[in-house]
Amino acid sequence: MIKDTNKTAAEQAPGEDRLKLAATAMRANKMLHAKGNEQSEKNNLVHSDKVExxxxxxxxxxxMAAENTMKFYGSPNEATESYLIWFNNGPWKRTVAFRDEVPHDFPEPHSDVLEQFIDYHVPADKAGLIAELEGSLVIDRTKGEVSVHCDNEGANTLSINMMHDVVTGKRTPEEAREFIKKEIVEYLMDRPAPYAEKIQFELPEEKQWDPDVTIVKDKELMQAVAEKQIELGLK
Known part of the structure; x- marks a missing residue:
């Protein structure tokens, strides 16, 4: 428990707790690398009455975004007062409908309330181009995920497709933004808009983790961690 609310938990965490967590996390890292990229299944559903x-x-x-998502994908797998979460719904690794709206003026004024995730590796040298494309696209290289948030799945699908086109060099960010400007009109007017209706590339079947490389090799720390792992029964 934080004793001084003017200081962060990081400031006040006891040294013993810091080392204990490091030892446990390093053990978890080893096990995750050994386990590989297995996809987890989450099948529990929240009762519709609770969601309503x-x-x-x-x-x-x-x-409305939450109701539309339930209409096509059923009840969410998790629910809190501010979030509904679906796992492995349609092409998406995860879908989150959230209560607190965020104003977004591209490509037309709306509020963002629906975030959707895919497994996808974005090379580091392409991350800046994705930032130029659209601010709602979020890259998590360590998790190997890309997410996008908007007010509807069609807009999210369109942005994901344009993200892929930029990463693969098919379009520049400027060309992709121009395409979004035209395609979203077609989608909202209920005319053919394939880039907003379906992901246009093959999604990976495995996780796209990018764990980076180890640069901390301090002997004193590693010895302390090893001793703590023995003490905790992790070795």
Whole structure:
């Protein structure tokens, strides 16, 4: 428990707790590398009555996005007062409908309430180009994920497709933004808009983790960690 609310938990964490967590996390790292890229399944569903109770006071756009998602993918796998979460729904690794709206003016004014994730590796030298494309695209290289948030799945699908085109060199960020400008109109007007209706590339079947490389090799620390792992029964 934090004793001084003017200081962070990081400042006040006892040295013993810091080393204990490091020893446990290093053991977990080893096991994860050994286990490989197995995909986890989450099949529990939240009862629809509970979901309806949660979202009844949500803002209109957030509530509608949640209802639209449930219409096609059923009840979420997890629910809190501010989030609904689906796992492995359609092409998505994870979908999150969230209560608290974020204003977004590209490509047209709306509020972001729906975030969707795919497994995808973005090379470090391409990350800046994705930032130029659109601010709602979020790269997590360590997890090997890309997410995008908007107000509807069509817009998210369109942005993911354009992200892939930029990474693969098919389009520049400027060309992709211009394409989004035209394609989103077609989608919203219920005309053919394939880039907003379906992901246009093959998604990876395995996790796209990018664990980077180890640069901390301090002998004193590693010895302390090894001793702590023995003490905790991790070795």
């Amino acid at each position: 109770e949660i979202i009844k006071e949500w803002p209109a756009t957030a509530k």
